Amino acid sequence: MPFLQTVILFMINRINGQRTASSVFHLLKGKKSSQTIQDAKLYQLDQWFQTVPFLQRSMFDQLIEELTGRRLIEPSGDQFVRVTSEGKELADQFTETVQSFTFLNGWKLQDCANAFWKRLSLTVQVASHLIYQDASYLPVTKDESVQRWLKAFLSNSRLSRENLAEQLHEELFLLLKEAPPENPLLLVLRLTGKKRTGKTIEQAGELTGLESTEYWFRFLHLLHWLIEQVMVRKADCPLLFAMVSDIYEPVTLTQSTKKTKDMLEKGWTIEDIMSNRRLKRSTIEDHIVELALNVPDFSIRPFVSEETENQVLQARAAFPGTRMKTIKEQLPAVSYFQIRLVLAKFNE
Known part of the structure; x- marks a missing residue:
């Protein structure tokens, strides 16, 4: 089974028959709608958010169809989907693997990671060609904003072309030698220089003995870890910090x-x-729920009294794993907005 398909099964197990398969697709693609953002947080799937931006709907539907055919997932009314007993057993086995992706955080880092990788790979390519005084190459990214950033970066740098390449190498080596969560080769293989072309995802996966989607997730895991290391050790790696x-x-x-x-x-x-x-x-309410989900010190008290908050939490505890509609039926005087806000604040 492709690694991506196992991730999808794991995510369906998490949503527990309370969402459609499409909700998983939108999470992996990184759809920034209020519903998808709330799903990511409420079902503790935010680390997978936007981690497969290249996922096509046809590919996803095929993976879902295969899971259904193998009787690992099944419909759960109202177009929702859930795992079967066989599917749950397989998803539970995958939990240990998921726990090893400690630094993968799509919701927090994927936008940053996309831009950082473009900047890093282009800088490595340009630094390599500068040493050889060779300007005849095709940039590894066509993103004009990244190219503009690099021009400004180089103009502000006081390093010679040789020192630029040397310091960049030293900074990467310094971080990647200190117990990274994945093999540094996963990243290094993708870099392009004067005398080498970076490998594609498929090629890098084959060279490292990994199925292509497993390679992709492990590459992201390493990249997210690297970003956090750069932020913590910015004094040791000023080029990467920039x-x-x-x-x-x-x-x-x-x-x-x-x-x-x-x-x-x-x-x-x-x-x-x-x-x-x-x-x-409803749009403003969605924004407030998003704030409750993501800002630790955000107070919901202007919108929900302490008494109402306790009622919602008690109802949730009495009916664990149920849909919001069940809580609403128990508390008719409480609005859906207030229920969502309490559940978001307490990450229920």
Whole structure:
């Protein structure tokens, strides 16, 4: 079974018959809708968020069809999906492997990782060609924003072409020699220089003895770890820090939610924000739920009383693993927004 298919089975096991298979697809693709963001947090699947941006719907549907054919998953009413007893057994076996991906954090790092990898791979390529005074090469990325960034980076650097390559090598070696969670070769194989072409995902997987999707996830795991190491040891790796510092966000929020957060902090009410931004109440409520999910010190008290909060938590405890609709039926006077907010705050 492809590693990606096992990840999908693991995720379906987590959603426990409360979401459709499409919700898993949107999580892996990184759809930044309020529902997908909330699913990622509530079902503790945020580490997988946006980790397979290249996933095509046809490929995903085929993997789901194969899981169904092998009787590892089955429909669960209302187009939801759940694992069978055989599927749960296999998903549980995979749990130990998942726990080894300690540093994989798609929700927090994947946007940063995408940009960092483009910057790093282009810088390595350019530094290599500068040593040979060779300008006749095709950039490894066509992303113009990355090319502009590199031009500014090189113009601000006081290093000679030889020292640039040497220091970049030293910084990477310093970090990658100290107990990385994956084989450093997973990253090194992908880099392009004057006398070598970086390997594709498939080629690198074959060279390292890994199925291509397992290689991809382990490559990401290493890349996410490297980013966190750079942030912790920025004094030891100033070049790498320069590649990360402006794109690393310790708290990840959508841009629209950031605007709502700023307005709430200035004392604006939901109604004020709705009027000013010309957005529906449900949209602003989605933003507030996203804040409760992602900002540790965000207080939900302006929207939910302590009494209501306790009622929701008690109902959740009495009916674990049930859908929000069940809690609403037990607490008709409490709005869905308040239920979502409490569950988000306590990551239920």
